[in-house]
């Protein structure tokens with residue numbers, strides 16, 4: 001607890017990343033990984049192997065863009081570094097990592113993938129319209145884009161923040177989350193290079209007694225087609241969530257525009 005509080009104080013982060021809770025959440029994810037290492041192992045292995053297999057197929061290239069990179073638990077960073085000249089890791093916040101920060105091929109970029117976070121800290125009274133995203137589309141050096149278990153999380157922090165300032169109708173909140181995901185996928189779809197999507201598709205919440213409390217489909221109407229692979233991820237065994245419950249997701253893996 002003390003180590004996490006200290007990390008919160010000393011980690012550099014944009015004002016919006018602190019206010020909307022991205023920094024706190026990133027620290028919490030890393031701490032949960034430490035606690036749930038064995039429960040996460042298969043998910044992390046499958047995520048890494050999926051990306052690795054795609055890199056083998058395309059044979060590397062100039063630059064790779066990893067969206068929602070976090071601390072690269074689910075991304076084969078060494079293989080990316082050997083296959084590409086430049087590895088861009090994009091996230092709302094980057095925790096201190098000695099190995100990543102001293103790696104000359106890695107560039108860690110702070111960016112809000114929703115395009116609404118900065119706006120929200122001064123306009124917290126209504127749900128904003130998520131903008132279309134076009135970053136890096138005109139950069140011909142990008143040879144692979146990876147969305148690393150991030151898309152369904154895009155709405156979480158903005159909604160959590162807004163709900164402290166205004167009443168949010170449940171349907172409007174769901175619609176907001178869906179539009180953010182759509183914008184993200186439309187952006188990925190606009191690249192001409194191959195793209196990989198690793199993404200929670202079904203979320204199951206458990207009560208403290210282990211019974212299923214809710215099951216939610218997250219990718220309805222996203223038109224992603226059939227996943228190339230899918231697997232379960234026990235994100236939080238029962239007892240781990242606030243209130244004593246748990247969470248499991250079904251992760252879907254997609255790849256688009258692979259060379260023939």
Ligand SMILES: C[S@@+](CC[C@H](N)C(=O)[O-])C[C@H]1O[C@@H](n2cnc3c(N)ncnc32)[C@H](O)[C@@H]1O
Pocket residue numbers: 022026029067068069070071072073074075090091092093111112113114115117148149150153154
């Ligand atoms: C479930 S974690 C993915 C794990 C990460 N790939 C790893 O291996 O550590 C989701 C990641 O998405 C990032 N994220 C969520 N919303 C974001 C946003 N609006 N802009 C940029 N990154 C965001 C979080 O900070 C977090 O690192």
